Amino acid sequence: MKILVCIKQVADLESRFQVASGQTWFNETDLAFRLNEYDEFAVEAAVQLKEQTGGDLTVISVGPARASEALKKALAMGADQAVHVLEDQQLESFQTAQVIFEQIKAQGYDLIFTGMQSSDKGSGQVGLLLGEMLKINSVSCVVAFKYDGRIEVERELEGGLRAKLKLATPALVTCQLGLNQPRYPTLPNIMKAKKKPKSEVTSPAPASRLQVVALGPPPKAGAAELIEGDLLAQVSKVVAILKEHKLA
Amino acid sequence: MKALLIGEVLRGKLAPSLYEMLGFASQAGLESVVLVCAPISTNPQFTGKLYQGDGGEYDPLSHKAMALEVIAKENPDLVVLMHSSYGWDLAPRLAMELGWGQISEAIAFDSGTFNQVLVGGKLRRSVKTVSGQAVVTLQSGAFSEAAPAGSPALESISALKGAIEWLGYVEKPAQDLDLTKAQKIVSAGRGIGKADNLGMIQELAQVLGAELGASRPVVDSGWVEHSHQVGSTGATVTPELYMACGISGAVQHLAGMKKSELIIAINKDKDAPIGEVAHYVVVADLLQFVPALTKALKA
Numbered sequence A: 001m002k003i004l005v006c007i008k009q010v011a012d013l014e015s016r017f018q019v020a021s022g023q024t025w026f027n028e029t030d031l032a033f034r035l036n037e038y039d040e041f042a043v044e045a046a047v048q049l050k051e052q053t054g055g056d057l058t059v060i061s062v063g064p065a066r067a068s069e070a071l072k073k074a075l076a077m078g079a080d081q082a083v084h085v086l087e088d089q090q091l092e093s094f095q096t097a098q099v100i101f102e103q104i105k106a107q108g109y110d111l112i113f114t115g116m117q118s119s120d121k122g123s124g125q126v127g128l129l130l131g132e133m134l135k136i137n138s139v140s141c142v143v144a145f146k147y148d149g150r151i152e153v154e155r156e157l158e159g160g161l162r163a164k165l166k167l168a169t170p171a172l173v174t175c176q177l178g179l180n181q182p183r184y185p186t187l188p189n190i191m192k193a194k195k196k197p198k199s200e201v202t203s204p205a206p207a208s209r210l211q212v213v214a215l216g217p218p219p220k221a222g223a224a225e226l227i228e229g230d231l232l233a234q235v236s237k238v239v240a241i242l243k244e245h246k247l248a
Numbered sequence B: 001m002k003a004l005l006i007g008e009v010l011r012g013k014l015a016p017s018l019y020e021m022l023g024f025a026s027q028a029g030l031e032s033v034v035l036v037c038a039p040i041s042t043n044p045q046f047t048g049k050l051y052q053g054d055g056g057e058y059d060p061l062s063h064k065a066m067a068l069e070v071i072a073k074e075n076p077d078l079v080v081l082m083h084s085s086y087g088w089d090l091a092p093r094l095a096m097e098l099g100w101g102q103i104s105e106a107i108a109f110d111s112g113t114f115n116q117v118l119v120g121g122k123l124r125r126s127v128k129t130v131s132g133q134a135v136v137t138l139q140s141g142a143f144s145e146a147a148p149a150g151s152p153a154l155e156s157i158s159a160l161k162g163a164i165e166w167l168g169y170v171e172k173p174a175q176d177l178d179l180t181k182a183q184k185i186v187s188a189g190r191g192i193g194k195a196d197n198l199g200m201i202q203e204l205a206q207v208l209g210a211e212l213g214a215s216r217p218v219v220d221s222g223w224v225e226h227s228h229q230v231g232s233t234g235a236t237v238t239p240e241l242y243m244a245c246g247i248s249g250a251v252q253h254l255a256g257m258k259k260s261e262l263i264i265a266i267n268k269d270k271d272a273p274i275g276e277v278a279h280y281v282v283v284a285d286l287l288q289f290v291p292a293l294t295k296a297l298k299a
């Protein structure tokens, strides 16, 4: 079985973000980057399937040089080889999906995993677009996954409800938080990952279908009152607020 | 300009979010045509055309085909869905087939551009598609609902069979705790760091007579049961007091608690997006602040 997992490296959301000069993206200097959280579940699901079926697992990422760290993590979690499509521009979902499609269309993957969205943009498009480009079955927002020749998944709906579905391969699933418990790469596996095949390629992106008009911080209107300073003063202030509202 | 609004159906009922889409369309000055792909018990009230399909409730291939059929007849400039499990699944499929750009989870519309949230709420951008035609998904609750009025002209379309087999809905297990009834909630987020630190949040909840709530990662990590989860895939709560300890304020969490009467957040990041809905943000390390507050309340 040939398995693919698509991952993205994203900025840590606890960072402070400053708009970069082009006004379409943020300034990346001094930010910490990590493997997109949703993709951790996708990598784990792909590794588990590889372990179950004895398949071969490729991980692919489109992004600048720094994204190689995310690929290394996926290799250390258990992927067999990595493809890094070097891309310095900030692509929109359609462009990313098209770039991945061009790389993999001739490979005949049986199962493709992606995160359901990236935590920086939250568009939730790349996986489904890729499935449509490949003309294979795809299901988004999967919180349970089983393979027994066909795949059986549970899709998360709102408020705790799920839908159970069955479909044939080849197929693509986008993975939601909580699908599994992503493993931590162990030191021996991190060492082993260093020897696994990695290829770097470039691929021209198609024109974007979106135009960013402006980027900035959210409006401050209605923003909270900050309680800063000394711990004990903060405590008394909160006690006073609770008493004032007759909540304590 | 015309918009095709695609309503969603759950267990034979049309989701009320259709009125948010109608509200958006009227705010944007668009003529509305509505498509509902599965049978519904009661028709929506609006003036315009309603295409009624006879498909299943989730079958992307067949819903895509029905939508394309209606799009070919109606020539809309925009195709609008909610940014929900239904909408975010169908939208890219349509965008791909149409060759249009997709704008995900729009929170506002202003003179031809849509606003979106980036990096978990710390930035916003406004975007439009290059061609002008777009598939758009709307953030739940972002647009005011249109008042139900009028009766649509009906037209039926028929579904083809998709390749995904529907095995049924899976209910969440029966739960002892009903957070929606709680008057006070103290919630733990990923900022508590590890399961061992839940104890201090529980203790604070106890002295306040509050129930324990949680953000999704705390539930996904298995630290507490799903019945404690607040948010779009958990409970929607409106207590008198909501304390968010180490919760960043992702839109899916906010969706479940922003209508609480008094919201106090404890976060070491003063820019955390929870500040958009909180009344107070205590900028502190919760591992120090929470036990100190508990102690003061006990005294």
Ligand SMILES: Cc1cc2nc3c(=O)[nH]c(=O)nc-3n(C[C@H](O)[C@H](O)[C@H](O)COP(=O)(O)OP(=O)(O)OC[C@H]3O[C@@H](n4cnc5c(N)ncnc54)[C@H](O)[C@@H]3O)c2cc1C
Residues within 6 Å of the ligand: A014, A117, A177, B188, B189, B190, B191, B192, B193, B214, B215, B216, B217, B218, B229, B230, B231, B232, B233, B234, B235, B245, B246, B247, B248, B249, B250, B251, B252, B253, B256, B266, B267, B268, B269, B272, B284, B285, B286, B287
């Ligand atoms: C379809 C969908 C549905 C979802 N449904 C839900 C849902 O129902 N409910 C939900 O909660 N999420 C939901 N999510 C997930 C959501 O997007 C966020 O990932 C999640 O809410 C983040 O949880 P958090 O705030 O606890 O963690 P994080 O975002 O990691 O935030 C942790 C916060 O803790 C702070 N912190 C860290 N250490 C400390 C410390 N020592 N002292 C004080 N502060 C500290 C940090 O500054 C940060 O702000 C959903 C996502 C999707 C895509």
